[in-house]
Amino acid sequence: MTDAPHRRGADRTEAIMRTTLELGREIGYANLSIEAVAARAGAGKHTIYRRWSSKGALLLDSLLSLNGPGLDYPDTGDVVADLRAQIYAAVDLLAGASFGPLFQALIGEAQHDSRIAAALNERFIAPQADKTVARLKAARDQGQLSPGFDLDLAMAILSGPLYFQLLITQEPLTHEYVDRILDALFTGMGPRPRP
Amino acid sequence: MTDAPHRRGADRTEAIMRTTLELGREIGYANLSIEAVAARAGAGKHTIYRRWSSKGALLLDSLLSLNGPGLDYPDTGDVVADLRAQIYAAVDLLAGASFGPLFQALIGEAQHDSRIAAALNERFIAPQADKTVARLKAARDQGQLSPGFDLDLAMAILSGPLYFQLLITQEPLTHEYVDRILDALFTGMGPRPRP
Structure with a gap:
């Protein structure tokens, strides 16, 4: 009972973030305003601005509050199967x-606002990259990958084409595309041996 | 002499685009306004809006007017050397x-405005991708790459990690990073053969 004011604060924060996502999905990030979020969440505009300095900062926290995306790597012993399972889940998300x-809009915002870019990296991108590198490193330590295998670059080759598709060509992301990337990374695309 | 009014129109268009780039470099895209471009270029605001529906559309044309980036592929017969030379030039740009x-800001804008995304793809990304695929295809036709070499995916593996770095981790792009990507693509990163 003594923590009731804190509970109310936490409930209100959660309601604001939930409303941000709901309204953002309905009308799109470009049309979203802090005023509209405040009105629908039944919160004061100043309450929102006290905690979030911009619409982008509010979106960042709201998306990360979903949290549960469950993008951890399984470790079945088969590194390719584990990467495939995790990247399928990431692509589905x-x-x-x-x-x-909304995630795409957030990355757009990061191009204009270096604080958003830094926070996005620190709180979402880097932890995900660390998980990928850790799973690859375990495989390398077990002799499943060559000792010289470039873990950071492998992470970038697994992620880069997906983000290129999401942000640049804006074509649909599919499991089939993930399979092609994994095949290229692990079976290689080397030059044809000369006869 | 008879085309003087057209000349003036073309000169004015060019002056507006040049001013957009100058002012954008000075104050950043987020702080740029069509009003400020109009004032510095000595043009009417409505003159600008008649031709460009938004700040993003104006930036797109202004950046593409630079045109001369010279991102064509050499064809020396050595596909890896040619890719390296072209991607070095792209990375320098x-x-x-x-x-x-400003290019990064334009991609940011593309995340909120599907017309910008479509125009960026059609006028810059797709023609560049086509050149990469054409150079790879020539190498494949000459037997320098295996017959099953996936040209579109190779293009995405060459581009994706660079855009990931530009837009997401925002680390500096270097020639050394290009070398690592080329090595991975052509020498492969396959699993270690079991003893």
């Missing part, structure tokens, strides 16, 4: 209507 | 102060 378009 | 930050 990015391609899904409830996360993808 | 993206990492350079006169193009990079």
Whole structure:
């Protein structure tokens, strides 16, 4: 009972973030305003601005509050199968209507606001990259990958084409595309040996 | 003499685009306004809006008017050397102060405005991708790459990590990073053969 004011504060914060996602999905990030979020969440505009300095900062926290995306790597002993399972899940998240378009808008915002870029990296991108590198490193330590295998670059080759598709060509992300990237990374695309 | 009014129109268009780039470099895209471009270029605001529906559309044309980036592929017969030379040039352009930050801002805008995304793809990304695929295809036809070499995916593996670095981790783009990507693509990163 003594923590009731804190509970109310936490409930209000959660309601504001939930409303941000709901309204953002309905009308798109470009049309979203802090005023509209405040009105629908039944909160004061100043309450929102006290905690979040911009619409982008509010979106960042709201998306990360979903948290549960469950993008951890399994470790079945088969590194390719484990990467495939995790990247399928990531692609389903990015391609899904409830996360993808708002996440894409957040990355757009990061191009204009270096604080958003830094926070996005620190709180979402880098932890995900660390997990990928850790799973690859375990495989390398077990002799499943060559000792010279470039872990950071492998992470970039697994992620880069997906983000290129999401942000630049804006074609749909599919499991089939993930399979092609994994095949290229692990079976290689080397020059044909001369006869 | 008879085309003087057209000349004036073309000169004015060019002056507006040049001013957009100058002012954008000075104050950053986020702080740029069509009003400020109009004032510095000595043009009417409505003159600008008649031709460009938004700040993003104006930036797109202004950046593409630079045109001369010279991102064509050489064809020396050595596909890896040719890719290296072209991607070095692309990275120098993206990492350079006169193009990079505004190009990054344009991609940011594309995340909120599907017309900008479509125009960026059609007028810059797709033609560049086509050149990469054509150079790879020539190498494949000459037997320098295996017959099953996936040209589109190779293009995405060459581009994706660079855009990931430009837009997401925002680390500096270097020639050394290009070398690592080329090595990975052509020498492969396959699993270690079991003893």
